[in-house]
Amino acid sequence: MSQQPPHPRRQRGFSTHCIHGGETPDIVTGASSPNLVMSSTFTVDKPLPFSATGMDSDSPYIYSRWGNPTVHQLEDKLCRLEGGEACQCFASGMGAVAAVFLSLLDAGDHLVVSEVSYPGVAEFARNTLPRFGINVTSVDTSDSAAVAAAMRDETRLVWIETPANPILRLTDIQEISGIVHQHNAIVAVDSTFATPVATRPLERGADLVMHSLTKYLGGHGDAMGGAVVGPTEIINRLTKEAAIHHGGVLSPFNAWLILRGIATLPLRMRGHEEGALEMATWLESHPAVRRVLYPGLKSHPQFDLASRQMDNFSGMISFTVNQEGRIRTRMMKHLTTIHYAVSLGHHRSLIYWLDTDELTVSSYGLTGDALERYRSIAGNGVFRFSCGLEDVGDLKRDLSEAID
Ligand SMILES: Cc1ncc(COP(=O)(O)O)c(C=O)c1O
Structure with missing residues (x-):
């Protein structure tokens, strides 16, 4: 201590x-x-x-x-x-x-x-x-x-x-x-x-x-x-x-x-936030994407609280898509800049699929209203994207290979 x-x-x-x-x-x-x-x-x-x-x-x-x-x-x-x-x-x-x-x-x-x-x-x-x-x-x-x-x-x-x-x-x-x-x-x-x-x-x-x-x-x-x-x-x-x-x-x-x-934490966090905001905005307008969750987006259900409680919106984005199985396979095969891997907060961008059935049963044990609440947000699951510090153009190009 x-x-x-x-x-x-x-x-x-x-x-x-x-x-x-x-x-x-x-x-x-x-x-x-x-x-x-x-x-x-x-x-x-x-x-x-x-x-x-x-x-x-x-x-x-x-x-x-x-x-x-x-x-x-x-x-x-x-x-x-x-x-x-x-x-x-x-x-x-x-x-x-x-x-x-x-x-x-x-x-x-x-x-x-x-x-x-x-x-x-x-x-x-x-x-x-x-x-x-x-x-x-x-x-x-x-x-x-x-x-x-x-x-x-x-x-x-x-x-x-x-x-x-x-x-x-x-x-x-x-x-x-x-x-x-x-x-x-x-x-x-x-x-x-x-x-x-x-x-x-x-x-x-x-x-x-x-x-x-x-x-x-x-x-x-x-x-x-x-x-x-x-x-x-x-x-x-x-x-x-x-x-x-x-x-x-x-x-x-x-x-x-x-x-x-x-x-370098303050500098990195500035970079993570800047990149994540641009990526979240881009994902929100992408036809293959259904929903984007990022505290720095006005569409986040708690944007007001995020603005009060967070001096930086950080670099974590979760999003749902239409054809998750196909996209997950393409991600594992085609991503070159973003690593398809668990964990987060690194200088390298990371993405991973978090399956709703698996999480709600094995980890959270959600039933009834709690399960419905979770499903209404995450659908069948989310891609959790930890936006790194690479050039945003490269991240968009990389993700486009998988989700277009
Ligand atoms: C929010 C949060 N808390 C705790 C942990 C556990 O940390 P560690 O993997 O260092 O044991 C993680 C790991 O991903 C996490 O994301």
Whole structure:
């Protein structure tokens, strides 16, 4: 865990934090770029506790599962970008999600989770948590009344993802945080699609913000990681219970790559947004396309909320088409610039088909009204397009080969 130290230049701007946050020239060599400390263990010169329970925030480095200087630099930077007190990184986004669920929920507690989300989160919540005696309700978190109705005395945590995978549904963080806090529960936001360039959930009243660093923050598709930012007291629990005892810590090498990725985050997000807006507008007028979902389009059902809550509309577009089977085959065969692959937020454009039957049955377990709500938006499925930073003309030419 890294806590945000009092810093004389804390008032620096966001882009400056992306570059300098958590970093200083090396005190021994003067190296301007961050050192990569791969050491798993550290020499000590005084007796120190061997148990994580005896560790405090100013303990020296002992063992890299407890804390590592390169990972701490990244955690410090993330604190500054999200405006949080403390941060703990994990080996992946799912590592961060599991840390929150398993460290903060006890048997008998109740979790409210968004009915649409990254499928791994939905599957973990629906399939794994009940085995530990945790009760789970999934709701449409874009509907505040539905969230209010789902709250119980035992509700400890409400999990939001905004914009949410894969239909880019938004949740009003401020409104939901208000409701949840009335019930003495906490709100955690998966802000992977938005990034701190677009939305800083803690400023809007959320208690925790989680990122898959594998996506926009790392930004180059070469390092997996996850992070949770929030109050010291909660992050401390994640460090001791999840990082140290479950053990899914971030590799210092990945932290170093992600630190480098974040240096250009504001520039990249500008590029992602610009490209995505042009691609979404082009797709909307394409005869083979039925519907385009992009928070920056006026046709998005929550465009007003997106304009209020997002300082950047990010680079994720989902769209439905008329002949999905034929188009999917053509994509896998003919795309040359865009990679037909899962994941998102990389400098390379990526596209993937997300099938409604598969998601709603295996991942979300949607039935009745919830299933109809999903189908009315996604039809048989959506192509989820993560607009990269290539020339937009090349992206249009590439997609035209598959969808014309
Ligand atoms: C919104 C969101 N949250 C969490 C995750 C999980 O992150 P990771 O793949 O780094 O474990 C993903 C992965 O795609 C995601 O898209």
